[in-house]
Amino acid sequence: MKSIEIIAKAVSGAFAFTAAARQVPDESFSVVSIPGKGFGLVATQHIPRATTILLDAPRIIASAEFPSHLSRTQGSQLFDRALAQLPHADRELVLGLGKSLGGSDMEDIMKTNAFACQFHDGGEDEAYMCLFPNVARINHACRPNAHARFVPKTLLMEIKALRDISPGEEIEISYGRVDLQQKERKKLYNQGWNFDCTCDMCTASQYDIAGSDQRRARFAQLRTKLENLTPATYDVQQIVAWEKEIMEVSAKEGLDVLLAADYERLAYVYAGHGMPKDAMLWARKAKESLLEWTIVDGGPDNQARRIENLIAELKG
Numbered sequence: 001m002k003s004i005e006i007i008a009k010a011v012s013g014a015f016a017f018t019a020a021a022r023q024v025p026d027e028s029f030s031v032v033s034i035p036g037k038g039f040g041l042v043a044t045q046h047i048p049r050a051t052t053i054l055l056d057a058p059r060i061i062a063s064a065e066f067p068s069h070l071s072r073t074q075g076s077q078l079f080d081r082a083l084a085q086l087p088h089a090d091r092e093l094v095l096g097l098g099k100s101l102g103g104s105d106m107e108d109i110m111k112t113n114a115f116a117c118q119f120h121d122g123g124e125d126e127a128y129m130c131l132f133p134n135v136a137r138i139n140h141a142c143r144p145n146a147h148a149r150f151v152p153k154t155l156l157m158e159i160k161a162l163r164d165i166s167p168g169e170e171i172e173i174s175y176g177r178v179d180l181q182q183k184e185r186k187k188l189y190n191q192g193w194n195f196d197c198t199c200d201m202c203t204a205s206q207y208d209i210a211g212s213d214q215r216r217a218r219f220a221q222l223r224t225k226l227e228n229l230t231p232a233t234y235d236v237q238q239i240v241a242w243e244k245e246i247m248e249v250s251a252k253e254g255l256d257v258l259l260a261a262d263y264e265r266l267a268y269v270y271a272g273h274g275m276p277k278d279a280m281l282w283a284r285k286a287k288e289s290l291l292e293w294t295i296v297d298g299g300p301d302n303q304a305r306r307i308e309n310l311i312a313e314l315k316g
């Protein structure tokens, strides 16, 4: 485990950016009681697609490794110390958060509400548990209308609208990967957060759930085929047909945030096939998708740089 000094330096360095970061006013939603789910966030005004709804700063950060290095009692004491150091208003905010898994109050609050985040702390990117008390009020949906992404440079968690959200609609994010099938989702949310998901997708008819699972299984199957192409299986027409199917499934299942790699693949396929105009179109779409949903300040950006190089080559 990294020394406390290195981590403290990395975190305090990032906090300089956090303080200067653009703040997003929270007028577009309110925290209300949601039947069967505790509290949740509900939109109070129209929120257009791709709007940043919320930027939240972490109040407690802990190494993801620490449960395996410290006893539970030591861990609990550390969380209590962290809590005691917070300003009064933040402490109240944290102590009011939901609990679901048992153990000491702070241990349960962290397990129920913290996000796994990776950021650069002087060596390799390391995993941390970060508690964002405003984001923590957002419930899960298997087909969410908002997307959470961590910004390593500022340590802020950003919540962005995946589609237009109407006033009165609950704002929901996915706690796990958005392409899971029902059985996998049930297991993940039961084990990780101790709840049976009551989102629209999970309370739909068995017929609709089976249809969605079939499409998601096909999505996974096509992804595997496309990621494992060999010179022997490389057939341009087949690749384009598979990608078209991936995009159709994605539109039905709300998986668009996962498509940057598919757009990029099409860009290379068309570039390699002597069709630079089409290649440029898909390369730009890949870049746009990455910037919109994935790449953030201070995060890994290899894919974005590769696409930039391709765009430069196509222009040249």
Ligand SMILES: C[S@@+](CC[C@H](N)C(=O)[O-])C[C@H]1O[C@@H](n2cnc3c(N)ncnc32)[C@H](O)[C@@H]1O
Pocket: 036, 037, 038, 039, 040, 097, 098, 099, 100, 112, 113, 136, 137, 138, 139, 140, 141, 193, 194, 195, 196, 197, 198, 199
């Ligand atoms: C991070 S908290 C979300 C905010 C929480 N509802 C509150 O009152 O503070 C996670 C907890 O919310 C509830 N929850 C979130 N999404 C849910 C869903 N789709 N169905 C049922 N319960 C959900 C579960 O109790 C879960 O352990």
